[in-house]
Amino acid sequence: MKTSFVSNLAIQSAMRLTIQQTQAELLKRSQEQTTGIHYDLGLTLGATTSRSLNLQRELDRMSAMKSTNAVVTQRLSASQGALETMQKAAEKVRDTLVTYKGNDGVDAMKILKTEVNGALQIFTSAANTSFNGEFLFSGINTDVKPLAEYNSVPPSAAKAAFDTALTNYMSANSLTDMSQFTPAQMQDFISNTLEPMFTGPGWDANWSDASSQNMTSRISASEVIESSTNANTKSFRMFALASVISSELMDKNVNSQVRNTISNAAFGYVEQAIAGLNGERSSLGISESRVKKATTSLEAQQKLLNTHILDINGIDQIETATRVNTLKTQLDTSYALTSRLQQMSLLNYL
Template sequence: MNFTSIGDLAMGLQTRQHNQQLKGHVTRLSYEVISGVRQDVGKAVSGDFVALAGVERGLRTLAAYKLSTDEAALFTSSLQTALAQVAEASAGLGTSLLSASTPASPVQVDTLAQTARQKFGAMVAALNLRVADRYALSGAATDTPPLAGAETILSALQGAVASAASVSDIADAVTDWFDAPAGGGGFLDIAYQGAADGLSPFLLGDGDSTQMALTAADPRLRAAMAGVALAALLDTGLRAGEPAARSLIAERAGTWILNAEPGLTAVRAGLGSSEARIDEAATRNSAEVTVLKIARNTLIGADPYDSAADLEAVQTQLETLYMLTARIARLSFADYL
């Protein structure tokens, strides 16, 4: 019978090799249990990284789209809130002005004129909305407030109606000022400080985007401001001492405010459609991310139960190796004595 043995030095070397191998397995399996991904990705895909690269590129692209959709959602939500504040500022004011438009109620006209001036300031402040360090209604000029101050606008209107002889002339002068084209010395030259072009589109997905073209120069927003501004002019002393004329101006302002409400509602409805589209895109992108993550897990994922079971087995082997090493080397304190 042939018997082959190895020396102590060789035995020690072999033991160290086993120890390093088992420690390597423990490190690999621990990583796979924690991360859920194979440590050796090349082996998992058999050296073919084409499919994995496509999945990773898709996930990075969708991450960029998520950032864009989140920004668009914040932008539209904040803008919807600002428009609600504009609508709230004019809500009820038109009806109150119409009910007070009689020569017998000059005090009520004066009170509503003060209210209109305050509400006009609130409207201008709401339209000067700033979202994520960008002015939302300035078009491409996002670093500039879209509207001048409320008092600046009212001061310009005072100059526009200064030479008006009748109530109709005053109303026409205010209308002309708000509707004047660029270069005409009206709203677009004095009140509006933004750009004519809208914001760049928000990318929502592959080949999908939404355009935010709304600015504070939108005719529907100007119409909403015009009625409140006309009523606010009464608080600046317009036709002071002429109750009949002031009542007629209040009546005209109330009519304008009520007539502007459908346009303001349409603006908010259009923005709501954009919000719905953004939400749909975000949901679609989220579902695609889930699909790609499943595909990536199929390619390089490590089964957590199998990895945990293998890790337990390797730990047992490592403990057994330490025990055998101690016995072989007689590393017992009692035997040493």
């Protein structure tokens, strides 16, 4: 009978290999326990992996859309706030016209002009509101300030256009002084000379750099909404027209009947502006409501997708926890055996 020996070095090498394998397995199971999904989806799921990836892509798309909706909601909210400010400015002009109607006093007209110019400045500032570096009322021209300042230094193009229009009209009608205007002539000047400057190409040339095409945003897989308005809408034009008429003509040297004609025209235009601004706010309010409903729907869909993905990718937490504990025990045992083997040396027995 022949006996053979086994080197303790060979045993230690085998034990080290066992420890490495156990450590790698423990790392995988610990990660699974933390994330709740399989360590290697492709290896575990096989052909089902493509289904899992498709669902995950859909989930990522919904998350991106929710983030976009949050930005759209903020833009709409900022637009609503600016429109409210503009509406108050328009109401200020209307109230001022009502307050000083029938008053021909020089001081009263100076106050009226100051009030109207102040309201016009507030309106213009609100119209030029920006959000996240984009102008809210520029349509798709978000990098361009939409509305020009009327009372600027040097004089704005709009101011120069008004002065030219008034001079040309008076010259064409042989009028040498404002006091010579009749109510009919003033109505004709307002309706047929000034109004077309605001409703036609003159608006783009002198007042607005905005695009008439509004910003649109996709809020769900099937819904696209207009997420802004622009400075070319009728409400903006009518407010500017009412303000210019009130500021430039009411304090001129005209008789009571002509001044009454100016006041009535300005009042009519500012009423149109207020109605238009209310309409714009209502439209944006509807858009806000649609965004909110779309986000709620996306959240519900995300919950369903997460549940389905977890069903595919998820692990048995109890089984994994048991496996982790077993691996830790094995690893501790391996460390102890390795320590014992390292102490097996002839030097200890000499």
